[in-house]
Amino acid sequence: xxxxxxxxxxxxxxxxxxxxxxxxxxxxxxxxxxxxxxxxxxxxxxxxxxxxxxxxxxxxxxxxxxxxxxxxxxxxxxxxxxxxxxxxxxxxxxxxxxxxxxxxxxxxxxxxxxxxxxxxxxxxxxxxxxxxxxxxxxxxxxxxxxxxxxxxxxxxxxxxxxxxxxxxxxxxxxxxxxxxxxxxxxxxxxxxxxxxxxxxxxxxxxxxxxxxxxxxxxxxxxxxxxxxxxxxxxxxxxxxxxxxxxxxxxxxxxxxxxxxxxxxxxxxxxxxxxxxxxxxxxxxxxxxxxxxxxxxxxxxxxxxxxxxxxxxxxxxxxxxxxxxxxxxxxxxxxxxxxxxxxxxxx
Numbered sequence: 001x002x003x004x005x006x007x008x009x010x011x012x013x014x015x016x017x018x019x020x021x022x023x024x025x026x027x028x029x030x031x032x033x034x035x036x037x038x039x040x041x042x043x044x045x046x047x048x049x050x051x052x053x054x055x056x057x058x059x060x061x062x063x064x065x066x067x068x069x070x071x072x073x074x075x076x077x078x079x080x081x082x083x084x085x086x087x088x089x090x091x092x093x094x095x096x097x098x099x100x101x102x103x104x105x106x107x108x109x110x111x112x113x114x115x116x117x118x119x120x121x122x123x124x125x126x127x128x129x130x131x132x133x134x135x136x137x138x139x140x141x142x143x144x145x146x147x148x149x150x151x152x153x154x155x156x157x158x159x160x161x162x163x164x165x166x167x168x169x170x171x172x173x174x175x176x177x178x179x180x181x182x183x184x185x186x187x188x189x190x191x192x193x194x195x196x197x198x199x200x201x202x203x204x205x206x207x208x209x210x211x212x213x214x215x216x217x218x219x220x221x222x223x224x225x226x227x228x229x230x231x232x233x234x235x236x237x238x239x240x241x242x243x244x245x246x247x248x249x250x251x252x253x254x255x256x257x258x259x260x261x262x263x264x265x266x267x268x269x270x271x272x273x274x275x276x277x278x279x280x281x282x283x284x285x286x287x288x289x290x291x292x293x294x295x296x297x298x299x300x301x302x303x304x305x306x307x308x309x310x311x312x313x314x315x316x317x318x319x320x321x322x323x324x325x326x327x328x329x330x331x332x333x334x335x336x337x338x339x340x341x342x343x344x345x346x
Contacts, residue, residue, distance in 0.1 A: 001057045008145050009056055009066050013049040016073060021048055024076070028069045031055055063145065067121045071133050074150060075125065078197040081150060081163040082262075085192045085200050086175070088158040088184035096183055098155040100124060107132070107181035114173050119143045128155050136170050149174055152197065158184065159204050161197060191265035199259030245306050245313040252320050258299035265292045 016024055022041050025031055031052070039051045056066070074081065108120050117137025124130050132151040135143035149170065150163040160178055164171050175187045194200050201207065269286040295301045302320065306313035314320070 001061055004142075004145075005061060005063050005066055006053045006057065008063065009061065009069070010049040010053050011146075012066070012069050012073065013052050014045055018045050018048070020076075021045075021052075024069065024072055025052065027072050030059060030061060030065055030068070063143075064119060064121060067119060067133055067135065067145065067148075068123065070145075070148070071121055071123045071131055074133075075123070075131060078152075079195045081197075082193060082195055083152075083161050083163050083197050083200055085190040085204055086160040086162055086178075086187050087190050087204075088160065088179060088182060088187045090158075090183075091185045100130070100155070103130070103155075103181045107177050110177040110180045111173060114176075115139075115170075117141065117143055119145065119148075129153070130155060134165075134170075134174060136165055136167050151178065153178065153182070155182075157205070160187065161200060191263075192261060193263035194259075194261050196260035196262075199261060202259045203261065242307075248313045249303060249306050252314050253299075253303045258297070258303060260300075261298045262296060263292075263294045264298060265290065267291070 013021060018041070022036060022039075025036060026033075035055045035058075038055070039048060041048060104122050111118055111120065111134070115136070115138075117139070119133075119135040119137075121133040122130060123133075130151075130153045132153065133148050134151070135145045135148040137143040144167075147165045147167055149165040151174065152161040153159075162171075162174070164174070179185070179187050190204070192200060192203065268289050268291055270289075302315060305311035306315060
């Protein structure tokens with residue numbers, strides 16, 4: 001085992017919380033129970049990592065085997081990475097039986113036809129999720145194991161969750177390999193990003209149940225109130241207004257916690273309206289704008305606007321329906337046949 005592999009294993013072990021190192025090494029499966037019993041897991045992490053490296057040297061562990069430990073760590077702690085959602089499309093409505101072995105073969109063949117120096121690992125989990133780890137090299141350098149890309153692909157759905165490497169130039173190669181291996185035609189980003197992988201899954205798999213706005217505010221009715229009861233009326237109206245805001249907010253967002261979404265983007269089109277007698281525009285083309293939202297917890301931030309007095313209740317559907325708008329945006333663009341920045345299978 002060379003020094004590069006030894007250092008990579010040491011750094012990977014140091015990332016793991018000390019109380020979980022033994023459990024993750026057992027899931028890794030490259031060290032026997034007898035070997036694990038020789039490690040004192042109560043010592044400092046630096047010493048534990050050195051003991052693990054020594055045992056791996058005895059087993060002649062290679063970089064491909066070492067990378068599996070990193071997959072296990074990222075599967076347990078997916079929130080350490082930023083994830084983006086992609087959706088794939090077929091030309092027709094045909095469905096095919098998914099073959100994991102065939103998928104791996106096509107994925108590796110497609111990727112290595114474009115770039116030889118890559119390390120590719122696969123790991124399948126019980127929820128039909130395939131975790132793929134790709135470490136990228138160049139024509140003249142070995143793969144950089146510390147800047148790997150991660151892909152989570154659910155084989156029974158067209159959705160792919162990608163945590164790209166800082167080497168963004170490799171993203172087109174990764175998307176093309178996914179399209180070819182999964183027998184789809186093209187792939188496009190859905191403009192939803194978050195550190196919370198599970199929240200993104202809740203949104204695209206529609207496991208997140210959001211109440212859509214049905215509330216219509218009624219105009220206030222004027223009443224004649226005696227001066228001596230004005231203060232009591234103000235107190236009563238303030239209390240009633242707070243209760244109304246909370247009720248409307250609950251109707252729109254529901255009672256449960258919101259999915260942790262950190263970035264959302266969609267495009268809007270609106271027509272210019274004017275007096276038909278005044279010829280302002282030569283052509284009746286819609287105005288187009290790009291709307292971007294970002295926050296450490298976007299949906300919870302929107303939910304808190306009205307109770308905090310920063311916005312009227314109910315909020316505009318343009319704000320409360322961001323997850324639904326993102327899905328609808330993709331469908332609308334698909335019908336129009338406009339796919340900027342997409343990756344299409346040859």
